[in-house]
Amino acid sequence: xxxxxxxxxxxxxxxxxxxxxxxxxxxxxxxxxxxxxxxxxxxxxxxxxxxxxxxxxxxxxxxxxxxxxxxxxxxxxxxxxxxxxxxxxxxxxxxxxxxxxxxxxxxxxxxxxxxxxxxxxxxxxxxxxxxxxxxxxxxxxxxxxxxxxxxxxxxxxxxxxxxxxxxxxxxxxxxxxxxxxxxxxxxxxxxxxxxxxxxxxxxxxxxxxxxxxxxxxxxxxxxxxxxxxxxxxxxxxxxxxxxx
Amino acid sequence: xxxxxxxxxxxxxxxxxxxxxxxxxxxxxxxxxxxxxxxxxxxxxxxxxxxxxxxxxxxxxxxxxxxxxxxxxxxxxxxxxxxxxxxxxxxxxxxxxxxxxxxxxxxxxxxxxxxxxxxxxxxxxxxxxxxxxxxxxxxxxxxxxxxxxxxxxxxxxxxxxxxxxxxxxxxxxxxxxxxxxxxxxxxxxxxxxxxxxxxxxxxxxxxxxxxxxxxxxxxxxxxxxxxxxxxxxxxxxxxxxxxxxxxxxx
Numbered sequence: 080x081x082x083x084x085x086x087x088x089x090x091x092x093x094x095x096x097x098x099x100x101x102x103x104x105x106x107x108x109x110x111x112x113x114x115x116x117x118x119x120x121x122x123x124x125x126x127x128x129x130x131x132x133x134x135x136x137x138x139x140x141x142x143x144x145x146x147x148x149x150x151x152x153x154x155x156x157x158x159x160x161x162x163x164x165x166x167x168x169x170x171x172x173x174x175x176x177x178x179x180x181x182x183x184x185x186x187x188x189x190x191x192x193x194x195x196x197x198x199x200x201x202x203x204x205x206x207x208x209x210x211x212x213x214x215x216x217x218x219x220x221x222x223x224x225x226x227x228x229x230x231x232x233x234x235x236x237x238x239x240x241x242x243x244x245x246x247x248x249x250x251x252x253x254x255x256x257x258x259x260x261x262x263x264x265x266x267x268x269x270x271x272x273x274x275x276x277x278x279x280x281x282x283x284x285x286x287x288x289x290x291x292x293x294x295x296x297x298x299x300x301x302x303x304x305x306x307x308x309x310x311x312x313x314x315x316x317x318x319x320x321x322x323x
Numbered sequence: 324x325x326x327x328x329x330x331x332x333x334x335x336x337x338x339x340x341x342x343x344x345x346x347x348x349x350x351x352x353x354x355x356x357x358x359x360x361x362x363x364x365x366x367x368x369x370x371x372x373x374x375x376x377x378x379x380x381x382x383x384x385x386x387x388x389x390x391x392x393x394x395x396x397x398x399x400x401x402x403x404x405x406x407x408x409x410x411x412x413x414x415x416x417x418x419x420x421x422x423x424x425x426x427x428x429x430x431x432x433x434x435x436x437x438x439x440x441x442x443x444x445x446x447x448x449x450x451x452x453x454x455x456x457x458x459x460x461x462x463x464x465x466x467x468x469x470x471x472x473x474x475x476x477x478x479x480x481x482x483x484x485x486x487x488x489x490x491x492x493x494x495x496x497x498x499x500x501x502x503x504x505x506x507x508x509x510x511x512x513x514x515x516x517x518x519x520x521x522x523x524x525x526x527x528x529x530x531x532x533x534x535x536x537x538x539x540x541x542x543x544x545x546x547x548x549x550x551x552x553x554x555x556x557x558x559x560x561x562x563x564x565x566x567x568x569x570x571x572x573x
Contacts, residue, residue, distance in 0.1 A: 123479050124479075125475055125478065125479070143475075143478040143479045143481065144479075144481055145480060145481035147479065148479060148480070149475075149476065149479040151472055151475075151476055153472050155470075155472045155473055155475070155476035157473060157477070157490075157491065157494070158571055158572070159494045159495075159497075159569075159571045160571075168477065168480055168490070169480040169481065171490075172477075172480055172481055172482050172483075172486050172490075173481060200570075200571045201571075202571065202572070213476075216480070217479075217480075220480055220481065226479075
């Protein structure tokens with residue numbers, strides 16, 4: 080995967096090239112405003128790279144498609160639809176019949192632990208529950224890849240930790256490939272098989288960290304702390320190096 | 324408990340207005356045949372209701388406003404969606420709409436009478452003119468205010484342009500469209516009364532003009548108050564529908 084992106088004459092991405100394996104959990108980490116969201120949006124097909132290309136199973140990505148689900152920091156649930164109506168939106172767009180898609184939606188309601196909230200409207204849910212619903216909505220389309228743009232960024236610390244665990248549970252059950260953008264090194268080390276650390280804008284890949292620790296990970300484990308410290312140091316160099 | 328108390332206050336508001344009105348009457352600011360007392364207006368109301376004259380004017384006016392309003396809504400909402408959805412539709416229609424919009428509906432009365440004569444048709448036309456623009460403008464604003472992230476999220480689910488229009492943009496615009504309908508029906512109602520005053524031989528506007536001509540001011544006031552009450556009722560009715568339709572909001 081390689082991309083470069085000019086946006087109002089600002090080069091957001093320079094040399095970004097990496098391969099994501101099937102079923103892998105990748106975290107993209109980088110300083111704020113480095114272009115990691117732009118990168119994710121190019122993968123989603125929401126933006127076009129000025130040069131370079133994104134391939135999914137050998138196919139060039141040019142526009143959004145149901146093979147790539149995206150979860151936004153702002154949840155982006157349709158406020159006039161209930162939880163279950165939001166979740167069945169993907170199958171509904173694919174033309175799946177009413178009863179079948181209700182069954183699919185029910186399945187994912189269960190997977191994300193929203194039983195009992197099917198008929199609530201988004202405004203009646205907490206932030207964590209909204210994001211569960213949004214994750215379920217993306218999964219209900221059965222995408223190959225799940226793209227997550229700082230999905231837990233607006234949640235409080237406790238909810239965030241719970242959601243991280245839940246996401247790992249969902250990942251191990253669904254075996255999806257996940258590309259997860261975050262600016263939290265801690266979150267990345269807790270979640271990822273591999274962390275791709277980007278430089279400041281225009282972003283290129285600075286360093287890659289393999290995290291081979293078994294899950295659930297212990298944040299106090301020696302190696303966890305080590306990787307976290309190493310990645311944090313690299314990140315703060317990027318933040319400091321470019322701002323001075 | 325508290326809600327009940329506010330309801331009493333609302334009733335009190337009307338009572339107070341009637342009392343002030345009666346006191347102004349007693350003070351003799353205007354002679355009684357020009358400012359009729361509440362009691363004479365009430366008895367005129369009863370007379371006009373029993374004779375069937377008032378109900379018949381009300382029905383005539385309501386029919387006119389309903390037809391004009393429905394035509395306005397049926398054209399302004401689709402056009403509003405088209406304008407905010409397609410740059411071509413916007414460029415084609417915006418200049419002419421912007422020229423027509425500042426013309427007050429009442430300025431259309433003379434030409435409406437030349438085109439459509441008297442009675443039903445010019446009144447409907449005027450209501451259409453009055454209701455059309457508030458509905459159009461609110462529809463456009465509603466569509467344009469659709470959060471971009473919702474459109475993008477649904478696109479990533481594989482939605483076509485048509486899906487986006489039907490499943491995201493239109494429902495997202497509904498609150499604003501309904502607000503436009505509420506304003507539109509109010510403006511349409513005012514236009515109706517103006518049209519009936521200028522060129523009709525039935526309807527509440529006609530009734531007001533007719534009785535002022537023969538100096539029967541209590542019947543004039545019955546007509547005016549009926550116009551006000553119906554305007555209030557229509558706006559309240561749409562608000563209730565709005566509340567039920569938009570349960571997801573609050």
